[in-house]
Amino acid sequence: MKLVERDTELSVLEGLLDACAAGRGGAVVVGGAVGSGKTALLRAFQERAAPTGALWLQATAAAAEREVPLRAAGQLLRTAELAGAGAEPVVWLPPPAGGGGAPVRAAAGAIPAEVAVNVVPRVCGILFAQARKRPVVVCIDDVHQVDAYSLECVLYVVRRLAVSRILVVLGESSGTAWEDSPARRELLRGPACRFLHVGPLPRDGVVAMLAAGQKGRRSAPPVPEFHRLSGGSPLLMEALLDDYADAERAGGAGPVPGEAYERAVAQCLSRSDDVTRRTAWLLAVLGERAAHGGPAELLGVSRQAGERALRSLHDMGLLADGRFRHEAGRTAVLRRAEPPRSARLEARVAQVLYERGAPATALARHLVAAETVDAPWALPVLLEAAEAALARDEVGTALDCLRVARDSCADEQQLLEVRLALVRAGWRVDPSAAVRHLSALTDAAPAGRLTTRAMKELVGHLLWFGRADDALEVLRIVEEKDGEEEGGEEDGAGVGLESVRFWFAYGYPGLAGKYRAEVAAGPYRGTAAGARTPGLTPEQDTQQRALALMASVLDQRVTGDVTGRAERILQETRPEDRTPAAGLAALVALIVADGLPEAARWCEILLAEAREHRTPMWQSLFASAKAFIEIRLGELAAAEESAHTALTVVPPEGWGAAVAAPVAALLYTKAATGRLDEAVAHLKVPVPDAAFRTPAGLLYLWARGHYQLAAGRPYAALEDFHRCGDLMARWRLDLSGLVPWRTDAAQVHVALGDDRRARDLLEEELVRTGHRPLWTRGVALRVLASLAEHADRPRLLGEAMDLLQRGGHRLELAYAMAELSYSYWDVNDDSRARIAARKAQQLMRECGIKAPVLKASPVGAASACPPERSGAGCAGRPPAELSGAELRVATLAARGYTNRQIAAALFITISTVEQHLTRAYRKLGVQRRTDLATRLEPDTVEDTGLDGCGDGARRDCLRAG
Template identity: 40%
Template sequence: MQIERRSALASVEESLEESLSGRGQLVLASGVIAGGKTRLLAEISRHADESGTLLLTATGVREEHDLDLAAICHMAANAPAAASALRKIVELAGGNTPSGPGPVRPALDHLVPSVSALLLELARDTPVVIAVDDLHFLDQASLRVLLYLRRRLATTSMLLVLSEWDRPGLPKRPLHADLTRQPDRRIVLGPLSRAEVTHIAAGPGGPPMPAADVYALTGGNPLLTHALAADLRAGQAGGAASGSRTAAGPHYRQAVLDCVSRWDPQLMPVARAIAVLDEHAGPQLAAQLLDLQTEPVTEALWNLTAAGLLTHHRFRHREMATAVLESLPPEDASRLHTRAAELLYEQGAETLDVARHVIASGRVPGRWALRTLRHAADHALAAGDSELAVRCLELAMRNCEDERERRCYRMALIQVAWRVNPSAAARHLTPLQNALRAGELAPRDAVPLIRHLLWQGDRHTALQPMQAISRATSPADARAVAELKLSFDLIYGSRPTDPLHPAGDAPSPSSSGDQWTRALTAIEPLWPQGATEETIRSAEYILQGPLEDTLPEAGAVALLTLCSADQHKRAAFWSTSLYEEAVRRGATTWQAIIGCVRASLALQRGDLVAAEAQASAALDMLSPQSWGVLIGFPLTHLLLANTGMGRHDVAAGFLERVVPEEMHDTVFGLVYLHARGHYHLAVGLPLAAASDFEQCGVLAKARNIDNPSLAPWRNDLAQALLRQGQRKKARRLIEEQLRHPGGRLQPRTRGVSLRLLAAVGSPAERVPHLTESIALLEAADARLELARALADLSQAHREMGDLSQARLLARRADQEAKACHAEVLPTLHTTAVPERSHTRPADQQDGNSMTALSDAERKVAMLAALGHTNREIGHRLFITISTVEQHLTRIYRKLKVRKRTDLLAKIPQPYLSENSDVLDSPPALGERGRLHASSSH
């Protein structure tokens, strides 16, 4: 016996003892539906049977309510051999035990005295326990027998144990009322306590279950509790994870259906109405939904609440409502949801609530529903529920008969797709492309379609409609033209021969339209002209606008405008604000684009770890199909961040990713080339790096996007040339970059140019350039570039013999580089290194394992192989002991060795001879590390 009924069973046992002594008792157990009455009677019957008494059991059945002596016939059928006389009397009277629908039996009222007398006679010879369940369903004749026994019970050895459904406020039949008026013991079975529920759900020997979770699923209902326990045991036997142990299973769902179907036929329809109406459920609305009077619905609600299924006219747990809804036949579910939508619409309920019922019904009952779905889609987008918006629009589109209106729904669906998954818009494009070619789309409606073509790199297909839109002069179309130009320029730059930059006399949108349109137009020429005070003001005006009114491209250009003007703090503020708003609204595309901008900001300030994390998260938010040619945006930042941290294998993995061929003719192809060049530079391939940077220059000029804030290709190419020893060519490029308008206006770019200019001069000439470079980079908060400039200045002071100043600068460079997690590589003005192949495993390097290492790693490896300690290596190479240890870790991994004594076997003897200058140079005792990352970006 479970804990929740022990006290009740003990009470009945006391009554049984009284009956055995000749003082008969009547015990009445009452409770709500599924309240444990049947389980209690089963325990009592088992106990009585074990005590040697004669046990007679019967159960009231609703369908046999009008069959005389139906319950007594059940009792006779189940009676043991000692009560064979009882069966014989019923059989002789023609009262065979009913077994279902059939011919009506003859009235058996005349047998009541005989049956009653026989039962009393049985009690004279042996104690008798009569247990009757569901007394409220008993037929009249059976009730007369029990009432007859009740009136003569006091002097017999008989115990009557009866159970009834507790339904306060409802009158009982006279015989039922007389029988139960004054029982000797009354047991009221209430809901289980939280402790009892937890004990049952845990099972024998099992760990205690969270009481709040289990109680929420059961409401203290014994039937539900035991069913849930069965599901939990089955889950444990099947190896279910502990995190899912409170999940409802088939036993629980069936128990819910039993609770709403076995006791009263009115319960199931009311339960279904409550499940359908959900938060709007109530007696009046449920009655209207079912076309019933309020009184029977109110009664059913009381019973369901008392049974622990409902609270405040709603199912206490979603699993309960789900079980009831799943039992609905599809046609009934559709009918109920349609009717619910109509009722809520008539009552002026929220648009989203009405739309959810229309969607659940799968059909549109009228024009009012189409309007509701369209408005609900707008509300859903504002609330960040893009999935609901799509379902609203798709249902409306399928049920709309007007082709023009259906086209509007398609356009709206494309707009929603752009928020969460741009590739999902593809299936709606063909009908709209036909309308676009036929000139049936207004400029504003054509923008999302053309944007999709641009994102997918299909610039040629978009040429004709773009030309048509660029000639639009209506003020209403001005914003559409400005938005499309901005999208085009972000992806392809602003080449004058492109269709959105005609040489005709069409009026510029900047001279007409509202302030928003003028702001969009103002920031458009970002790449060719760079940032100005006007563009900065316009960018912030756009960033202050509502998210739903702003294209991701417009937000990205506005942020990049601030970045190009070195307004990093303002850009960081707006990017964080926009990103958080995009998360709240579920605008995935926004999150991905702004995430890339945030990664760019992190790179500029030298936070390589943050840049890698933000770019990686952005890349994962959209599929490659959704990214289209813009996939170069996150890949660029991932390449630069991992290259800067020395994670060359990871960076190489991103280079191996397949990208659209069309990407290489875009702005994002330019920045991708820029990042690939820095990877090649970092792994010791200056010729490949120079080729990438030269292509950057060609593309930047061709697309009219030669802006250092995008890709300072002159500085980059100069670095590659310096690594090859071509100092004169490098100087020309650096000086050209210093004369470039963008280079003069941007402290960060100018600071890098001055550092590179110092690399081609004498030590005395280097110091002034590096000092100015450091001041500019500090002002721009470019910590990684600052670390490189400090390292170069430290080297310059060391070569001039100022070792004290060199040590201070080296220490500071070390701190800045560590903060950026930057890799350690040689300075720019050291001897040029020979071209080498891409890094491969040591056993695949044509016999020369040293080519798997970077320049700095080769020097450390040679010195360690010859027996130098870490401190000696640090003094000789002017790096910290910690840096030596980091190098050795990478060296061991690349050369596949476990300790430094194995290194000598991996280093070819000719290589040691060729690099004797490294081994023979005298150490500078006391020098601290000089850290320098691979390149500038």
């Protein structure tokens, strides 16, 4: 720190040094606030004392070494460079009574008599011996932290200054308990001792510091603002100058406290005593509610100590009129200062803030730190703060508030309210933590100790954890109240009951099937077409329309554009909504209605919002839905990652009965990619029996059936698929878009040679009424082709591939392409067979199946590549009949390039392209562009993907030519 405006203080110190050299020893206490420049003043004095030949002995005390005997005295003697002097003080200390450890004080502020008589004179004798040779300056900085033994040595020397050439210079920080100590009073009462106060910089001092740092600046800094913000503290001034330089480089103007200022504030507090630090923290917390006399009372210290701490903070330059000079000072204290770990203090602060009208969010922070508060106002405040935290997606804060509320609550009725809030908040993070509260809440419902709203909410949580019978009993109690809703529940209360019935009806369709008709005839019927319901909040209206759409799809009474209505609902779904019900319902409707690309896009959006709002359960739910979308699109690697995310963000024990869904996704992907050993591990994940009363259980049975099929156990697979069919028929949820059990079972019957049963299932699937997804019809046609005559198979497989390609179902398309390869091979069309096989392999690799073996599909052969046929000629004409130009054009056309792209790549006109294609069609005997690939050599045409135009197309031409 550069010393400015301290000439007067230096003159006083130089005068004392001159007197010392003349034989009149003295002492001076240099006091000032932390950061006032005391240490810089002492260093400047040391530089001026060096030419006089005086021996300078330096020591700096520290709080961490306060209990080490003669620590400061040892520093002084080591500075004197006397042989053995640094070790002698420790050797001279007598052993403590009882042995071991350092000597203890005889009383507060005193040292053992034996040390005072034998040790202190010998230590000080070294200093007096040096003073007989030349003047000696004994300088101890931060003397308020000095150990008692060294302090006794200082007092011993000061009492004998009149007959020595020793100048004792002691630096102290103001605002500490040292100011009231007997040792300090004795020092200042001595006739040879003076007190030198280092105060804040005046305006001229601030100008001098600004002038020293003015070099290279574009404009003169505003002196009054710097003086006001720093309070005259040199330490804060230097920090403000650093921040000012950074702001000026960034194009800002004027002194704005920043990072350097915050660090300086933290440094000031770290060098202050505990009372001062706690006072600063208290004032920062109270903000505008702070009062001049408040800190001492709240901190539980004497009024004198509180006033001293306030004065110290003013002298440091942090406060003005009891408030922080700048909001950055308050922010620095809150951000960088360690808060006091005192539950009693936190409780007192909370009480004061409550009396002064602080909001619940401000109070809750102190109530949580206080752990338990008996005040009657504490519980409502904690509940309000928890609700506010949940609205901000700060679930951890909400749970902290609720746990303290639970521990502080003596009233059983209020405790039930707190338990329900804990379940509500905990579900968003890890529902397993909420299980312990369900039994108490369930027992309270028949006794009438829960409100209607609380019971509706309880039903949902009981359903989640598979306690459907308990949920049904609670729902009956709600219905028996017959509209006895409490005040404040009128708006939307009926919708809340219908929502509970809805999730019961479709979540546990076998148990609560009676609610299906009620739901269909209730408020959801009018919103099935997307109409808005007046009198509802936007969130309630969006949720009602989403549930109505999902119900209409599951009940196969949907009309109109499902995809458009679902996307409109998803656009209105906000991440701050209490539950993801509307988003999940719209996604289910999209998936079952085969709107998979749109569902995948919205899953990405909802997942990103859930991550941003730090809601793990929502992330897991949307990740699980995304996994099944990716499975149907053939993106097996992505599906595995999504399912893994779902079970990692929230562990299996937190999923309740719904755990069957993400486990099913992992089980299917491992089986489909041939990793059966890894699939076995997922079979060991506990799935509760209640899961098989829900649609999630259907997905698990479906995935397990595919695993059994891949593992070579067709009868076990058949049992799982038919069990799916039985449950779906019983629940009146026989939807191919939910679980395509008929086509899966038909595949197994084909593998077992039961063609009649397979054909019956497939024909039943193809003639079903209602919405039929493209992929289920495509799969049914693919399997049916294996039962048809050889000549009819390519036609059926072509229809299947057309449906699967339109729906984007690449894995099923790969299976169909492999079947097409074998159908060509069966009719001796080897060229087409090889082309189809190559395409099937490519599609499988894109889906994540590295080996060409179709382990997940027993239809037809077990490989995507038919065996080579010895001596068989190609069924197609050799492309040698085409000219070079015709071959190049036909090759690009077969690969999917348009006439315009071909013309650009070959530098010919579009008319020329058309002429070449016409001749190629005639020579190869084809009529459509799509047939070209089957008539060219497979090495010439490798894929049907459109790679682009330009250089890529030209490379294709070179390979073809």
